[in-house]
Amino acid sequence: MAFDYKNASPEALKNEYRRIAQAIGDDQFFTKKELAHLPAVLADGEQILAFCSGLMDSSTWLITLTDQRIIFLDKGLLFGLKQSAIDLDKVNAISGETGVFFGKISIQDGASNRTIDNVPKRTVVPFTNLVRDAINNRKHGKHTIGAAQADDPVARLEKLSAMLSKGLITEAEFTEQKARILQSV
Incomplete structure (x- = not known):
C-alpha cells in the first residue's frame, strides 16, 4: 500500500x-x-x-x-x-x-x-x-501503486475512512470529501 x-x-x-x-x-x-x-x-x-x-x-x-x-x-x-x-x-x-x-x-x-x-x-x-x-x-x-491509487475512487474513499477513524479529520470533513469523490465518479 x-x-x-x-x-x-x-x-x-x-x-x-x-x-x-x-x-x-x-x-x-x-x-x-x-x-x-x-x-x-x-x-x-x-x-x-x-x-x-x-x-x-x-x-x-x-x-x-x-x-x-x-x-x-x-x-x-x-x-x-x-x-x-x-x-x-x-x-x-x-x-x-x-x-x-x-x-x-x-x-x-x-x-x-x-x-x-x-x-x-x-x-x-x-x-x-x-x-x-x-x-x-x-x-x-x-506506474507505482501510489500513482494508480491517486485516481482510484475506492482507494481514495478507503484512505478517507482511515483518516476519519484515526481522528485526523472530522465527520464534517469526511462527509464533504466523500461527496467530492463520489461526484467525480
Missing part, C-alpha cells in the same frame, strides 16, 4: 525517511529541514522512491526522486525556500561519477543540466539507477 506522506504522523514520516535513507545510503544529516518540508510539495498519492543530498549552486540541496518527478529543495540556512522540479517525462539523461569519498550526479532535461556535487559516494549509483528505472517505468506505462 502507498505511504501517505501528507497525513502521516511525524514519527511515521521519520521511520519512512529512515527506511528510504538506509536503502539508498543517505545519512539525512544536512537535509533535515528539507525533509520536514517535503510533504508540503508532494502531490496527493505521489510516492518517494529515493533521495540524496549534495551541493548545487553553493548550497546543500535535497534531491528527491518520486514516481512522477525529481524535486530539488533548499530550505536555506535561516529562511527562504528554493524549489524546482523536473517531470520524469522531461529527463533526457542522468549520469553519476564517484571519487574517493564523494560523487556527483548530473541530470539533464531539455532546458538545463543540473549538477549536484559532494553527493555521498555510496548513494550515486543507487540513485542514478533508480532514476533510470523510474523513467523506463513511466515510458512503458508502469
Whole structure:
C-alpha cells in the first residue's frame, strides 16, 4: 500500500525517511529541514522512491526522486525556500561519477543540466539507477501503486475512512470529501 506522506504522523514520516535513507545510503544529516518540508510539495498519492543530498549552486540541496518527478529543495540556512522540479517525462539523461569519498550526479532535461556535487559516494549509483528505472517505468506505462491509487475512487474513499477513524479529520470533513469523490465518479 502507498505511504501517505501528507497525513502521516511525524514519527511515521521519520521511520519512512529512515527506511528510504538506509536503502539508498543517505545519512539525512544536512537535509533535515528539507525533509520536514517535503510533504508540503508532494502531490496527493505521489510516492518517494529515493533521495540524496549534495551541493548545487553553493548550497546543500535535497534531491528527491518520486514516481512522477525529481524535486530539488533548499530550505536555506535561516529562511527562504528554493524549489524546482523536473517531470520524469522531461529527463533526457542522468549520469553519476564517484571519487574517493564523494560523487556527483548530473541530470539533464531539455532546458538545463543540473549538477549536484559532494553527493555521498555510496548513494550515486543507487540513485542514478533508480532514476533510470523510474523513467523506463513511466515510458512503458508502469506506474507505482501510489500513482494508480491517486485516481482510484475506492482507494481514495478507503484512505478517507482511515483518516476519519484515526481522528485526523472530522465527520464534517469526511462527509464533504466523500461527496467530492463520489461526484467525480
